[in-house]
Amino acid sequence: MRDDEPGPTRPHPIELRSYRAVFELEYRIYRVQRWSLPLANGIALSTICWTMGAAVAMLLLRAAPLLGSALGALPDPLRYVALPAAFGVAMSRYRPDGRPLHRFIAAALRHRGSARCVDAFLASPAAEREERFVEAICICAGPSEQRYRSGCLGGPAVVALRGQAQIRGRPHGVELVAAGGQLRARPRWLTLGAGETLRVIGR
Known part of the structure; x- marks a missing residue:
């Protein structure tokens, strides 16, 4: 009996197919007009967005009292190219809960802004909220109750x-x-x- 053949003590191999990579669409740029990017897999659009955001943040932080002087000591290629590019690559590859970071942030903000308690798919007051009734509510035991309950x-x-x-x-x-x-x-x-x-x- 060969090693790859199923035996009495060796279970049959089960092949599980996953189509997650097919449905996870990611926009990438491979060519800019006639110039092809020197990257085999291209560059993700999310990486470009994070990089541009980091570059804009570098421009805005120049006016900061202490941080601006520290960033001003760095060379311009490092400050406006290398650091934003490294930040963009890191943020595009960081996937909390298996999702892109921008989708994770959007879901977290949507969760924070949504209702905590839902009744029939509509927002309802929280459980710890105090409600005041206009009329008095009478709570009493039945007519056959002969003792106090703890x-x-x-x-x-x-x-x-x-x-x-x-x-x-x-x-x-x-x-x-x-x-x-x-x-x-x-x-x-x-x-x-x-x-x-x-x-x-x-x-």
Whole structure:
């Protein structure tokens, strides 16, 4: 049996084809009128854009107090040709998340400007946003509820206490300890201010 033949312990080779290079289009320049560029793969248009942007930045940085004097000490070919060209090549080859840098920056800005919470494909308020209702909301147990359930309630709120309980003060709120027994004929009202909490310890 040859080494390249599949055997009982050697799995069959699987060939995976990828057409990613076919659909990843990149604009390149190979010729300027009749003059062919001395590069086998040409030069990418993104490299030219990054290089021109770096050259313009060099011109603008000449007016900077400290950085301008440091750049002025460099020779003009190095300052306006070599450094911008090196910057353009580096930025065009840098691909975060497998995408060109300019597309990555555009996607990041679009993500920053888009809605964080979406409801039915429409922007909705964030989950931590505080909503104030015009009418009071009544939250109570069912008619068969005979005991307090453990939990925590934040103010502002008005609580009707019908069961027997022991109320103790605590920093920034009240603590309620269920005591059992019969329900009250008339509820005891407890008012919580803004920032106060009611901690219920059930039985």
